[in-house]
Amino acid sequence: MRRSAPSVNRLAAFQPFPTFARGNDEWPRGHARNYGSSDTCVQVTVLGASGGIGQPLSLLLKLSPLVSKLHLVDIKHTLGVAADLSHIDTTSTVKGFTTEKDEKALEQSLTGSHIVIIPAGVPRKPGMSRDDLFNINASVVRDLVTACACFCPKALIGVISNPINSTVPIAAEVMKLSNVYDPKKIFGITSLDLVRSNTFVAELKNLDPADIEVPVIGGHAGKTIIPVLSQIKPSGICFTDDEAAKLIHRIQEAGTEVVKAKAGTGSATLSMAYAAARFTFSLCKALKGEPNIYEWAYVASNIVDCLSHFSSKLLIGKDGVAENLGNGDLTKKEQEMVNNALEDLQKSIEKGVEFVKKSA
């Protein structure tokens, strides 16, 4: 039987589906009554909404009372996905936009958006690295963020499309070119690394994952994914060197674990949809003025001297990152992991920046 760690509850902001996760029949209706103020309208646009992540993510967003208007955008199939979701008896409205045949689709979907989440692009197949997706996804993200710069320059933007370590700097450069760059408003969504870490630690120590918070810093590829085991909440969870090494390896390779298991049909979609929904709910709560919203995400940062982007703990407010809370006290080994990730991160960032400069 699983033990519960009594000293730390999952932070309210960290647990978007408390009653649902516990199997409460009332959800989402009863749940809706407890969440956020209904007077703040939040419009969320999902770019890539017909895809493996896009569809379950859109479903989770449709279920939440935090979202008032849901705009679903993809090259194709979006009208069907939107019609399907629109029959769900929650209060938000859903609209589909197909960019393939409708040149106004991006303008119409993005105008008025407070939050834009981007899972558009191609996923990995076995044997590929995330960086192997650059050639296709770099231009997808560039073009979609260019549309955001034009039609919703003040929106909070969450990038899911890989390689995150490069696509987020691409998004930043695009916003700079349009003179609407606000470094506080662009996030690389790395939440899946934290979700996985919580799960794996809970499995190892026979605890309830809802009670566990494992910080993960750095970036989102291989050794740039840096779980900070010394700062796990609740404190007092100890690992042998062997346990820690295996755990860190599993967290860093978890994406590849899924890619291999899916055997050519894609990468993580359902767990990513959950992670992205959780992150989006945090943005919604922050927009609605809820205090103490903390997340980890890959953002413009001066936490590490030589890098323009890095993932660390953030306080999120109405305008995006309200404060970058940095890495906390790292052990010598964790600091070594950061040092070992610098070169990869630097290269990925430069690759993204150069790509936008060349295509400008």
Ligand SMILES: NC(=O)c1ccc[n+]([C@@H]2O[C@H](COP(=O)([O-])OP(=O)(O)OC[C@H]3O[C@@H](n4cnc5c(N)ncnc54)[C@H](O)[C@@H]3O)[C@@H](O)[C@H]2O)c1
């Ligand atoms: N950040 C993370 O932790 C994380 C986790 C999992 C997957 N991913 C990444 O997310 C991306 C999407 O994965 P998926 O499994 O959903 O892929 P998918 O192929 O199932 O879906 C992608 C969708 O994007 C759409 N699309 C492509 N170009 C578009 C454009 N220009 N405008 C609008 N829509 C467009 C496609 O039509 C498709 O429906 C991949 O790059 C993958 O590597 C990131």
Ligand SMILES: O=C(O)C[C@H](O)C(=O)O
């Ligand atoms: O591994 C991938 O390619 C997708 C994603 O980045 C993940 O971590 O699951």
